[in-house]
Structures are given as C-alpha cells and as structure tokens.
Amino acid sequence: MGHVPNPRPAGDFRTSYIDDNRLFKTHFEKYAAIGVVLLLIAVAPFLGAYWITQLILIGIYAIAAIGLNILVGTTGQISLGHGAFFGFGAFASAWLATSFNVPTLVSMPAAALMTTAVGMIFGVPAARIKGLYLAIATLASQFILEDFFARADWFSGGVYGALADRPDIFGYMLDTDLKYFYLVLFWLVISVIGVSNLLRSRDGRALVAVRDHYLSAEVMGVNLTKYRILSFGISSFFAGLAGALFGHYLEYVSVEGFTILLSIQFLAMIIIGGLGSVYGSILGAAFILLLPQFMESATSIMAVAFPAMESGKAYVKQMSIGAAIILFLIFEPEGLVHRWQQIRASWKLFPFSR
Amino acid sequence: MKWDLLFQLLVNGLIVGMLYGVVAMCFVLIYKSTQVVNFAQGEFLVLGAWVCLALVTQMQLPFFLAFIFTLVFMAIFGIVVQTVILRPLIGEPIISVIMVTIGLSIFMQSLMNWIFGNDAKRFPDVFGTSDVVSIMGLNVEVAYLLSLVLSLVIMAVFFWFFRFTRHGLAMRATAFDQQIAQSLGISVKQTFAMAWAISAMVSGVAGIVIGIVNSVSNSLAFVGIKVFPAVILGGLDSIVGAVVGGIIIGVLENMAEYADGQWLKIGNLYTIAPFYVLIIILMIKPYGLFGTKDIERI
Numbered sequence: 046m047g048h049v050p051n052p053r054p055a056g057d058f059r060t061s062y063i064d065d066n067r068l069f070k071t072h073f074e075k076y077a078a079i080g081v082v083l084l085l086i087a088v089a090p091f092l093g094a095y096w097i098t099q100l101i102l103i104g105i106y107a108i109a110a111i112g113l114n115i116l117v118g119t120t121g122q123i124s125l126g127h128g129a130f131f132g133f134g135a136f137a138s139a140w141l142a143t144s145f146n147v148p149t150l151v152s153m154p155a156a157a158l159m160t161t162a163v164g165m166i167f168g169v170p171a172a173r174i175k176g177l178y179l180a181i182a183t184l185a186s187q188f189i190l191e192d193f194f195a196r197a198d199w200f201s202g203g204v205y206g207a208l209a210d211r212p213d214i215f216g217y218m219l220d221t222d223l224k225y226f227y228l229v230l231f232w233l234v235i236s237v238i239g240v241s242n243l244l245r246s247r248d249g250r251a252l253v254a255v256r257d258h259y260l261s262a263e264v265m266g267v268n269l270t271k272y273r274i275l276s277f278g279i280s281s282f283f284a285g286l287a288g289a290l291f292g293h294y295l296e297y298v299s300v301e302g303f304t305i306l307l308s309i310q311f312l313a314m315i316i317i318g319g320l321g322s323v324y325g326s327i328l329g330a331a332f333i334l335l336l337p338q339f340m341e342s343a344t345s346i347m348a349v350a351f352p353a354m355e356s357g358k359a360y361v362k363q364m365s366i367g368a369a370i371i372l373f374l375i376f377e378p379e380g381l382v383h384r385w386q387q388i389r390a391s392w393k394l395f396p397f398s399r
Numbered sequence: 400m401k402w403d404l405l406f407q408l409l410v411n412g413l414i415v416g417m418l419y420g421v422v423a424m425c426f427v428l429i430y431k432s433t434q435v436v437n438f439a440q441g442e443f444l445v446l447g448a449w450v451c452l453a454l455v456t457q458m459q460l461p462f463f464l465a466f467i468f469t470l471v472f473m474a475i476f477g478i479v480v481q482t483v484i485l486r487p488l489i490g491e492p493i494i495s496v497i498m499v500t501i502g503l504s505i506f507m508q509s510l511m512n513w514i515f516g517n518d519a520k521r522f523p524d525v526f527g528t529s530d531v532v533s534i535m536g537l538n539v540e541v542a543y544l545l546s547l548v549l550s551l552v553i554m555a556v557f558f559w560f561f562r563f564t565r566h567g568l569a570m571r572a573t574a575f576d577q578q579i580a581q582s583l584g585i586s587v588k589q590t591f592a593m594a595w596a597i598s599a600m601v602s603g604v605a606g607i608v609i610g611i612v613n614s615v616s617n618s619l620a621f622v623g624i625k626v627f628p629a630v631i632l633g634g635l636d637s638i639v640g641a642v643v644g645g646i647i648i649g650v651l652e653n654m655a656e657y658a659d660g661q662w663l664k665i666g667n668l669y670t671i672a673p674f675y676v677l678i679i680i681l682m683i684k685p686y687g688l689f690g691t692k693d694i695e696r697i
Contacts, residue, residue, distance in 0.1 A: 367506025
C-alpha cells in the first residue's frame with residue numbers, strides 16, 4: 046500500500062529502541078544541524094539585502110511547508126487549501142495586533158492557534174473521506190476562505206487589505222530585515238525541533254500508521270477520526286505561524302497573495318523536497334523560491350540573443366514551477382532528500398557504488 | 400418577486416449547466432477509464448478555444464475547417480499528455496497523480512498567457528450569433544441556443560459511442576476492470592490514450608462554444624474548477640451523474656445570483672455557492688447521486 050518515503054538505507058541498523066528514537070541519528074547529524082544554524086547567525090550580518098530577503102522568505106515558506114508535510118507526507122492526506130490557511134494566519138495576526146493592540150510577540154502564536162481551529166473545522170470532512178475526495182473538499186475550503194477574506198471587512202480589511210506593523214519584543218523593535226531574519230530563524234528552529242519530536246512520539250507514529258494502512262491502524266487502536274483531524278490542526282498551526290510572520294514582514298496583508306497558486310506552491314515544495322521529511326521541506330521551500338528567480342534571470346540573458354524571449358519573462362516563472370512539479374514527479378518522485386541520501390550513500394560505499 | 404428575471408436566470412442556468420455537464424463528462428471519462436483526476440480540464444478547454452480562434456483570425460481559415468483542425472490538434476494533444484506525463488505515473492500514489500495534473504495546469508496557464516496574451520478576444524461573428532430570438536416571451540441569444548444544441552449533440556454522441564461502438568465497449572470494459580479487459584485482448588494503453596484524446600477533443604469543443612458565447616480568455620479555465628462541484632454532486636464515476644450535476648450546479652449558480660440580488664445582498668454568491676454545496680455533499684453523501692459506492696476489501 047503506497048510507497049514509504051525515505052526508507053532507511055540497507056545496512057543501517059539500530060541496536061536498541063532508544064537508538065531508533067533519537068532526534069539525531071548520528072553525532073555528525075547533530076553537529077551539522079547546530080553548525081548550520083550557527084553559521085547562518087554568524088553570516089547573516091554580512092549578506093546583502095537581497096539575500097537576507099530571500100533567506101527570510103525561505104524560512105517563512107519552510108515553516109508552512111513543514112506543516113503541510115505533516116498532513117501530506119506523514120498522514121497521507123492532501124490539502125489544496127494550505128495557502129488560504131497561511132493567509133488566515135497573516136490576517137489573524139494583523140487583526141489582533143491592530144484591533145486589540147495585542148503585542149506581536151503574543152499575536153503571532155495566537156494567530157497560529159486561531160488558524161489551527163479553522164484548519165480543524167475544514168478538516169472535518171477528512172474524518173469521512175480521503176484521497177481525491179478530500180483534495181476536492183480542501184479545494185473548496187481554499188475558495189471559501191478566499192471569499193471570506195475579500196468580504197470580511199472587520200477582519201481582513203476586505204479588498205483594501207490590512208496593515209501589520211513590524212513586531213517588537215518588549216519595546217525593542219525588529220525594524221531591520223536582519224533582526225527579522227533572526228526572528229524567522231528562531232521560529233524555524235522551534236518548528237523543526239517541534240515537528241521532529243512530534244514524529245518520534247506516540248502521536249507521530251499514529252499518524253504514520255494512518256498513512257501506511259489505516260485499517261490496520263484502526264485495529265491497533267488508533268482513533269482515525271481524531272488523528273486525521275489532528276493532523277489538519279497541526280499543519281494549519283504551522284501555516285498560521287508562517288502566515289503571521291509573512292504578514293508582519295511585508296507590513297501589509299492583501300487578499301491577492303493567498304490564491305490557489307500559493308497552495309500549489311506549498312505542495313510543490315514538499316513534493317520536490319521529499320514527502321515526510323522535515324529537512325526536505327526546507328530544501329523544497331528554497332528550491333521553489335529560488336527557481337523562478339533563476340529562470341527569470343536566465344530568460345533575461347537569453348533575451349539578449351533571442352529578443353522574442355523578452356516578453357516571456359513574467360510567464361517563465363510560473364511555467365518553471367509547473368514544469369518542476371511534473372519533472373520531479375516523473376523522474377525523482379522521492380524528492381531532493383532522496384537524491385541527497387543517494388549521493389551520501391555513494392560516497393560512503395565509494396569503490397562499490399554504482 | 401420578479402418572475403421574468405427568475406425565469407430568465409433559470410433558462411441561463413440550464414444552458415450554462417449543460418455546458419458544465421459536457422465538461423464534467425470529459426472529466427468523468429478520464430477518471431472512469433484511467434483513474435486520473437484531471438485538474439487541467441479547464442486549461443484543455445481554453446487551449447481548444449485559443450487554437451480555433453487563432454486558426455480563424457490569423458490563418459484566415461473558414462470556421463468549419465478551423466473547427467476540424469482544432470479537433471485533430473486536441474486529440475493529438477490529449478494523446479501526448481497521456482503518454483508523456485501520465486503513463487510514467489501509473490501505479491503511483493494518488494497525490495502524485497493529482498499533483499502532476501495540477502503542475503500541467505499551471506504550466507499550460509502561463510504558457511497560454513504568454514502565447515495568446517492576457518486580453519479577452521472575440522470570435523468573428525460567424526453564425527450571426529449575437530442576434531436575439533424571442534421564445535415564449537424570453538429573449539435568448541442565438542449563441543446560447545447554439546450551445547444548447549451542441550451540448551445535446553455531444554451528449555447524444557457520447558451515448559451512441561459507449562453503447563453501440565466496439566471502442567466504446569472496450570472503454571467500458573477497461574473502466575470496469577483493467578486486468579480482465581487486457582486478458583480479453585483489449586489494449587489498455589490504447590484505451591487510455593483514446594480516453595484522453597476524446598476528453599481533450601470534447602473539452603476543446605466546449606471551449607469553442609463558450610468562446611463564441613462569451614469571448615475567449617484565459618479566465619475561462621474557471622469552468623474546469625466549477626466542474627468539481629458538478630462531478631461530486633453527480634458521483635465521480637457516473638457519466639449521467641456528470642450531466643445532471645452540471646445542470647444542477649448551473650441552475651443553482653443562477654438561483655444564488657437571483658437570491659443574492661433580491662434579498663441577501665452579499666455579492667459574489669454566484670461564484671462561491673457551488674463550493675458550499677460541494678462541502679455539504681461531501682459531508683452527507685460523498686459518493687454523489689449516481690456514483691458507485693467504494694467498497695474496500697481488507
């Protein structure tokens with residue numbers, strides 16, 4: 046039934062349950078993770094404005110993608126409404142901060158919790174239906190939420206959008222992009238640790254069981270309805286958190302930003318990164334964010350030789366995302382993480398690989 | 400109550416609903432015979448309309464010839480999509496199949512934006528379609544009548560094809576059970592390709608009709624989204640259900656607009672009402688009116 050993403054490579058044995066359950070499988074993995082975070086903290090002040098912006102956006106999208114990966118990769122459901130939940134978080138935080146003067150330090154997690162509630166409501170159909178039917182139900186939730194944003198003037202400012210101030214921590218304004226980057230990095234690290242821990246807990250194993258064989262899971266005593274709706278809740282929590290970060294970063298939240306295309310991009314991130322993998326979500330977010338920009342500059346360069354390409358610059362971005370989804374699904378359905386594991390394995394087994 | 404307005408909207412709903420029904424039929428055809436959910440159905444429709452329009456206006460072909468060429472083009476296009484994109488994914492989990500058609504849809508969308516532009520373009524008036532005839536005191540545009548007739552013709556051809564031809568029988572057999580069909584000498588590969596070709600062709604025709612009634616633009620792809628409420632209502636694997644669902648959604652949309660304009664004053668209920676209906680159906684009757692209930696063996 047289905048394929049299991051990221052199977053463990055052959056010859057990789059655990060000798061105890063504690064080993065099997067560790068957050069970091071090897072010491073190297075642990076130091077590498079800490080090292081990357083420290084490196085980012087150290088290098089960030091020396092990066093140009095462009096790269097800081099890119100890193101912030103990658104971080105924000107990665108948080109949302111990690112959430113979606115719990116729903117799609119780990120629980121085996123599908124959501125075409127993740128972009129709308131992301132938007133709900135952005136509007137909710139802006140609404141709390143401007144209408145009730147809630148400090149942003151509180152309004153962001155509060156917005157995430159509100160999104161969790163909304164996600165669980167729209168997740169209710171998941172208790173009865175799955176696969177394709179669920180995909181269509183979540184598609185409907187995307188349109189219903191979009192319509193709500195455009196209409197609810199008290200909440201989202203309607204078609205005019207909502208303003209969201211840059212956050213402050215007890216009066217210390219995070220007014221530059223660099224300071225904001227540290228905030229995003231903080232939440233990203235929290236999300237990664239939180240989700241990794243969730244996945245090795247009892248609840249995480251229950252979610253995987255629901256994905257791999259829901260009938261067996263039910264026989265083993267896993268409450269299907271509870272876990273299906275719960276996974277919608279968890280994934281919406283991260284969508285809401287990321288959305289709140291996004292809104293306060295742009296300082297302006299508009300309805301047009303959260304269309305079905307955004308939902309598709311989130312799905313593309315986790316498929317390209319690797320279903321069920323936390324690090325894959327981050328890789329996928331980086332890939333989907335940087336690919337269109339790379340394609341755009343590539344088109345500009347080609348336009349020097351072929352002037353006809355000039356007019357296509359705006360469209361090449363979206364085309365490249367569509368093409369990336371198709372190509373990855375046909376040629377590398379397990380995503381970038383799988384490719385990385387293969388590269389690592391071939392180094393390890395060097396003379397015998399291939 | 401404005402009875403004449405209500406009646407006019409009812410007729411509009413029926414006509415638009417028939418078109419939804421035709422597109423829903425194409426969707427169900429692909430789902431039933433190849434177990435693929437085609438999220439790019441709306442883009443197929445727009446592609447057909449654009450190609451026909453380009454042949455008529457830029458190549459200066461007579462409409463009838465352009466129509467035939469569009470059919471041929473769409474058939475080839477459908478086969479190419481099936482063989483190049485969908486065939487490698489046979490046996491993959493459902494999310495991969497859904498995502499690949501979504502990827503195809505956004506790829507086609509932006510490519511068509513690039514090639515054909517963002518503006519809506521009108522078909523040259525080939526049939527005198529903007530004339531208005533009066534039927535029982537109702538003013539109906541000829542274009543609407545034309546689309547009604549064409550929808551009925553397409554449905555009749557579908558019925559004839561599946562009931563009375565060898566290929567139709569083969570397709571029904573494949574939809575019923577692929578292995579049995581294969582063991583009886585039916586080429587499942589060919590049948591899959593044919594399903595996509597027919598679906599693309601008929602979507603193309605629907606696109607041309609909608610293009611003549613309104614005008615051709617990339618936003619016509621919304622029909623591909625409206626199809627979902629229709630097919631879920633009718634049952635995902637029922638061709639009759641698709642037609643009935645399409646008509647119900649078309650009428651419902653126009654009724655929602657009437658209620659909205661007369662009493663509710665919410666605005667935009669027209670586009671969003673089908674999706675509320677969709678959620679409700681999925682909650683109470685997920686297999687729709689005519690769909691086969693999925694019984695899972697353990």
